[in-house]
Amino acid sequence: MTKTLFDKVWDSHVVRSIEDGPDVFFIDRHFIHEVTSPVAFLGLESRGNSVVYPERTFATADHNTPTINQHLPVADPLSANQLNALERNAAKYGISHWGLGDKNNGIVHVVGPENGITLPGATIVCGDSHTSTHGAFGAIAFGIGTSEVEMVLSTQCIMQPKPKKMRINVNGKLGAGVTPKDVALYIIAQQTTSGATGYFVEYAGDVFEDMTMEGRMTVCNLSIEMGARGGMIAPDAKTFDYIKGRSQTPKGEDWNKAMKYWETLYTEEGAEFDAEFNYNASDIEPMITYGTNPGMGIGVTKSIPNAASVEGGVETYKKSLGYMSFNEGEAMIGKQIDFVFLGSCTNGRIEDFRAFCSIVEGRKKAEHVTAWLVPGSHKVVDQIKAEGLDKIIANAGFELREPGCSACLAMNDDKIPAGKLSVSTSNRNFEGRQGPGSRTLLASPLVAAASAVEGVVTDPRTLLQTA
Amino acid sequence: MAYDKFNVLTSTAYPLPTENVDTDQIIPARFLKATERKDFDINFFRDWRFNQDGTPKPDFPLNKEIYAGSKILVGGRNFGSGSSREHAAWSVYDFGLRCVISSAFADIFKNNCLNIGVLPVQVSASFADKLFDAIFADPKTEIKVDLPNQTVTLLSTGESETFEINSYKKDNMLNGFDDIDYLKNIENEIAAFAETRPF
Ligand code: SF4
Numbered sequence: 001m002t003k004t005l006f007d008k009v010w011d012s013h014v015v016r017s018i019e020d021g022p023d024v025f026f027i028d029r030h031f032i033h034e035v036t037s038p039v040a041f042l043g044l045e046s047r048g049n050s051v052v053y054p055e056r057t058f059a060t061a062d063h064n065t066p067t068i069n070q071h072l073p074v075a076d077p078l079s080a081n082q083l084n085a086l087e088r089n090a091a092k093y094g095i096s097h098w099g100l101g102d103k104n105n106g107i108v109h110v111v112g113p114e115n116g117i118t119l120p121g122a123t124i125v126c127g128d129s130h131t132s133t134h135g136a137f138g139a140i141a142f143g144i145g146t147s148e149v150e151m152v153l154s155t156q157c158i159m160q161p162k163p164k165k166m167r168i169n170v171n172g173k174l175g176a177g178v179t180p181k182d183v184a185l186y187i188i189a190q191q192t193t194s195g196a197t198g199y200f201v202e203y204a205g206d207v208f209e210d211m212t213m214e215g216r217m218t219v220c221n222l223s224i225e226m227g228a229r230g231g232m233i234a235p236d237a238k239t240f241d242y243i244k245g246r247s248q249t250p251k252g253e254d255w256n257k258a259m260k261y262w263e264t265l266y267t268e269e270g271a272e273f274d275a276e277f278n279y280n281a282s283d284i285e286p287m288i289t290y291g292t293n294p295g296m297g298i299g300v301t302k303s304i305p306n307a308a309s310v311e312g313g314v315e316t317y318k319k320s321l322g323y324m325s326f327n328e329g330e331a332m333i334g335k336q337i338d339f340v341f342l343g344s345c346t347n348g349r350i351e352d353f354r355a356f357c358s359i360v361e362g363r364k365k366a367e368h369v370t371a372w373l374v375p376g377s378h379k380v381v382d383q384i385k386a387e388g389l390d391k392i393i394a395n396a397g398f399e400l401r402e403p404g405c406s407a408c409l410a411m412n413d414d415k416i417p418a419g420k421l422s423v424s425t426s427n428r429n430f431e432g433r434q435g436p437g438s439r440t441l442l443a444s445p446l447v448a449a450a451s452a453v454e455g456v457v458t459d460p461r462t463l464l465q466t467a
Numbered sequence: 468m469a470y471d472k473f474n475v476l477t478s479t480a481y482p483l484p485t486e487n488v489d490t491d492q493i494i495p496a497r498f499l500k501a502t503e504r505k506d507f508d509i510n511f512f513r514d515w516r517f518n519q520d521g522t523p524k525p526d527f528p529l530n531k532e533i534y535a536g537s538k539i540l541v542g543g544r545n546f547g548s549g550s551s552r553e554h555a556a557w558s559v560y561d562f563g564l565r566c567v568i569s570s571a572f573a574d575i576f577k578n579n580c581l582n583i584g585v586l587p588v589q590v591s592a593s594f595a596d597k598l599f600d601a602i603f604a605d606p607k608t609e610i611k612v613d614l615p616n617q618t619v620t621l622l623s624t625g626e627s628e629t630f631e632i633n634s635y636k637k638d639n640m641l642n643g644f645d646d647i648d649y650l651k652n653i654e655n656e657i658a659a660f661a662e663t664r665p666f
Contacts, residue, residue, distance in 0.1 A: 015657055031501060143551035151647055156657060193487055227574070312544070430491040432491060
C-alpha cells in the first residue's frame with residue numbers, strides 16, 4: 001500500500017491495535033510543564049507506579065513564569081507552588097528539568113526544537129495543545145490531557161485511534177509582507193475553527209518548501225486552531241541542517257542510522273488522503289482576526305463580514321462581535337489599539353524578532369501603546385543580542401522582557417486589562433484569553449510592528465523598508 | 468484515576484447552544500494553578516457564570532434554578548475547542564455533570580472526558596436542535612442516555628438517536644476502567660517495543 005508521511009510515522013509506533021478501539025501508541029519524546037503535570041504525578045504515585053523511561057521526558061517551566069525579574073522569587077504563591085512541584089517531581093524521577101533562569105529555559109515548544117529533542121519521524125506529546133508545533137520537523141506531535149500525561153510517564157504509551165488524513169497544498173509565491181502566520185490564519189479562516197476536527201494535516205507545496213524551519217513551526221503550531229490534532233511537513237535538507245549538531249540530536253553513527261530512516265519520510269505518489277485542499281499563495285494577504293476564535297480572520301485591508309455571509313450560527317457570531325465591541329461591515333485598518341504582544345510558541349522565535357525589527361527600525365513606538373516583546377527562550381534572547389536587534393528595539397522605544405508564555409494565556413502576571421484591544425502574535429483570541437475582558441486581534445509580527453508604531457491597526461506593506 | 472461506572476443516565480439538562488465554546492471559557496487559565504485535582508466546579512465557566520465582582524449572572528443557564536441538579540449539559544456545535552487542559556473536563560465532572568451532548572466536539576476535550584468518566588455524546592445537528600427546543604419549551608424535559616444500547620432519547624416525545632463509541636471505550640465506561648489499567652497489563656510488550664526504537 002502506498003503510504004503518506006503520516007502513515008509511515010504513525011504505523012511504526014503502534015505497539016498493538018485493539019479491535020474496534022484505539023491503537024496502543026508508543027511515545028518517543030514527552031514534554032512536561034508545570035501546569036498540566038502535577039496531577040499526573042499524583043495519580044502515578046497513588047497507583048504505586050513510577051516513571052518508566054525518565055530519559056524520554058523533558059520538563060520546562062513556562063506558563064506561570066514572570067517575564068521580568070526572573071532572578072527574584074516568584075511572587076504569586078500558587079504559581080510558585082506549581083513551579084516547585086515540577087522541580088521536585090523532575091528531581092525525584094530523574095527527569096531533566098529546565099527551570100526558571102536555566103540557560104535552556106523557555107517555552108516548551110521553542111526549547112524542544114532548539115535543543116534537538118524534536119526529531120523527524122518521532123512521536124511527541126505534551127499536555128499542551130500547541131505541541132502540534134513539532135510537526136514542522138516531520139514528527140507526529142500533538143497535545144494530550146493530564147490523564148494521558150500520567151499514561152506516558154508510567155507506560156510510555158497512550159491509547160489513540162488513528163486520525164483521518166488531510167493534505168493542504170499551498171502553491172505559488174507569497175507576496176511582500178505576507179508571513180507564515182498569515183498563511184496559517186488564512187487556512188484557518190477557510191477551514192473555520194473546527195473544519196479539520198478528527199484529522200491530522202500534512203502541509204505540502206511550494207510555500208512550505210520555501211519556508212524556513214521557524215516559519216514551518218508557526219504553521220504547524222496553529223494546526224490545532226482549525227480543530228486538527230496536529231500538522232506536519234515532510235523533512236528535507238533544511239530540516240536536517242536545522243537539527244544537526246544540537247545538544248540532544250543523535251551524533252556520529254547514530255546520526256547516519258537516523259538519516260536512513262528520515263530519508264524515507266515523505267508521502268508516496270498516489271497515497272490517499274481523506275480530504276485534500278488547494279490554496280494559492282497569491283490570494284493570501286497579511287491577516288488579522290476580528291472575533292473570538294482564530295477562524296474569524298480576514299485580510300487586514302478587508303471589512304468585518306456581515307453575519308448573513310458567515311457559516312455557523314448568527315447568535316454566536318453576534319455574541320462574538322458584541323464581546324469585541326465591533327460591528328459588521330467595519331474596516332479593521334485604523335482601529336485604535338492599546339497593546340501589542342510579540343511572543344508565544346507561535347511567534348516568539350528569532351525570525352519573528354527580525355521581522356518586527358524590520359518595521360520598527362528607525363521608527364518610534366506610538367505613545368499610547370503598551371508593548372510586550374517576549375522572546376520564546378533564552379537562546380532567542382542571546383540571538384537577539386548577537387544580531388544587535390536589542391539596540392533597534394530599544395531605539396524604537398520598546399523593551400525586551402524575559403522568556404515565557406507571558407500574555408498568551410493570562411496565567412502569569414502579564415494580563416491585558418479588561419476592554420483593552422491588543423494586537424497579538426499569539427494563537428488564541430478567545431474571550432478573556434489574554435486577561436478577563438481583554439480583546440485580542442491575532443496577527444503576524446509585521447502587522448504587530450506596524451500597528452505598534454502607528455498606534456492603530458496598520459497594513460505592514462505600507463511601512464516595508466525597501467533597500 | 469478511577470471513576471464511577473456509567474450505565475444508563477436519565478436527567479434534565481442544562482442548555483448551552485453557543486457554538487465553539489472553548490476550554491478557556493469552560494475554565495479560564497488563571498484557575499489552572501492547582502497541584503491537586505479538586506474543587507474545579509467553583510470556576511467552571513467562571514467568566515460566563517459570574518461578574519467580575521463575583522456576583523452570579525442570573526441569565527446564564529448554569530445559574531438558573533430551574534435546571535439545577537441536571538447531570539447532562541447540551542452544548543452547541545464544536546464544544547470544547549482550544550486548549551488541552553484536562554481541567555476543563557474535571558470542572559464538568561466536579562460541577563456534577565456526567566454527560567455532555569453536542570453535535571460536534573473538539574478532539575482533545577472529548578478524549579479527556581472519556582478518560583475521566585464523563586460521556587461525550589455526539590448527535591446529529593437536527594437532533595441537537597430538537598433537544599434545545601424541548602428544553603427551552605420545558606426545562607423539566609428529561610433525556611435518557613443509555614450507554615449499553617448507545618442511544619439518547621428525548622423522553623417527552625420518545626424520539627431517539629444512536630451514538631458512536633468504540634467498544635473498548637464503552638467497556639471502560641461501563642466498568643469504570645481506565646487506559647492505565649490496560650497499559651500496565653501489557654508492560655512487557657511495550658518494553659520489547661521500546662527496544663526497537665532508533666532514538
Ligand atoms: S505560548 Fe501560549 S500556546 Fe504556547 S505553550 Fe505557552 S501558553 Fe501555550
